[in-house]
Amino acid sequence: MLRSLPLTLDGIHSTLETLAFGRRIELFDRIDSTNREAFMLAQADVDHGTLVVAEGQTDGRGRLGRTWFSPPGVNLYCSVVIRKVLPPDCLSAWLSWLPLTTAVATAESLESVAGVQVMVKWPNDLMIGGRKVGGILCESGTAVRSGPFQVVGIGLNVNGHSGDFPMEIRSSATTVLDETGRLLDRNRLLAQLLLELEQCIDELAANGQHRIAIAYQKRCTTLGQTVRASLADGKEFTGVAEAIDEDGSIQISRRPLPEDERTAEIIHIRTADIIHLQPSNL
Ligand code: BTN
Numbered sequence: 272m273l274r275s276l277p278l279t280l281d282g283i284h285s286t287l288e289t290l291a292f293g294r295r296i297e298l299f300d301r302i303d304s305t306n307r308e309a310f311m312l313a314q315a316d317v318d319h320g321t322l323v324v325a326e327g328q329t330d331g332r333g334r335l336g337r338t339w340f341s342p343p344g345v346n347l348y349c350s351v352v353i354r355k356v357l358p359p360d361c362l363s364a365w366l367s368w369l370p371l372t373t374a375v376a377t378a379e380s381l382e383s384v385a386g387v388q389v390m391v392k393w394p395n396d397l398m399i400g401g402r403k404v405g406g407i408l409c410e411s412g413t414a415v416r417s418g419p420f421q422v423v424g425i426g427l428n429v430n431g432h433s434g435d436f437p438m439e440i441r442s443s444a445t446t447v448l449d450e451t452g453r454l455l456d457r458n459r460l461l462a463q464l465l466l467e468l469e470q471c472i473d474e475l476a477a478n479g480q481h482r483i484a485i486a487y488q489k490r491c492t493t494l495g496q497t498v499r500a501s502l503a504d505g506k507e508f509t510g511v512a513e514a515i516d517e518d519g520s521i522q523i524s525r526r527p528l529p530e531d532e533r534t535a536e537i538i539h540i541r542t543a544d545i546i547h548l549q550p551s552n553l
Pocket of ligand 1: 303304305306307328330331332333334335337339347348349350396405406407408424425426427
């Protein structure tokens with residue numbers, strides 16, 4: 272039977288080409304959540320680029336308060352501490368674009384290492400063949416001495432099988448192995464991910480979102496689709512995803528009735544669960 276090679280410090284460092292990302296690595300066999308650990312380290316003033324990575328998580332966290340399925344030995348669960356000093360007027364764009372930028376970097380790294388096309392479902396679900404292969408959770412905090420920081424957490428389903436997923440996500444999620452038939456060296460994938468992430472985040476911090484937004488839009492499968500957006504307050508909207516705003520929100524145009532002649536109403540959504548609707552489920 273094919274086996275996933277373990278993550279090791281030497282294995283990650285052997286192909287790591289970054290300046291800051293992953294220069295300090297905290298590698299755990301099992302941890303509750305790499306995001307939680309990275310957050311605590313950031314509060315204790317660790318350097319920009321510090322990486323927390325684990326073979327398995329016992330309390331992996333997802334977006335919108337969900338849990339992240341984190342079995343040991345086959346996937347990537349990692350979190351990077353980010354400290355960038357930015358002018359106050361750039362802060363809001365920085366925070367909204369950080370998860371989308373991470374999605375672009377992760378898609379690019381997975382594509383180059385696994386040789387498979389990776390798309391993004393707004394805001395930051397990583398998709399292969401219409402099924403979710405990874406997700407991103409960004410969190411912000413402030414340390415008493417070293418000031419504001421962000422934690423960028425990435426989970427990727429790499430060398431497992433979707434047949435082992437919990438029933439409720441089995442049909443919507445996938446793994447790189449299922450899609451390509453090949454086991455990946457997760458050490459190599461992580462080193463490439465850190466490189467792309469460092470470059471994309473440096474670009475965002477130095478020049479704003481302009482170039483990242485172009486790369487994001489090329490990969491975003493949500494654009495042009497009929498979608499249902501479920502908001503945190505329970506409201507739901509159905510319409511066509513038209514564009515990504517300057518602040519990373521998605522624009523959805525909707526008509527009260529499909530045959531309605533009036534101009535469609537445009538709504539701007541910042542945080543939501545998005546479902547791509549096929550014409551058959553409208
Ligand atoms: C999502 O819901 O799509 C986001 C999932 C993010 C999961 C990753 S796994 C590594 C890091 N640690 C966590 O607890 N969550 C993120």
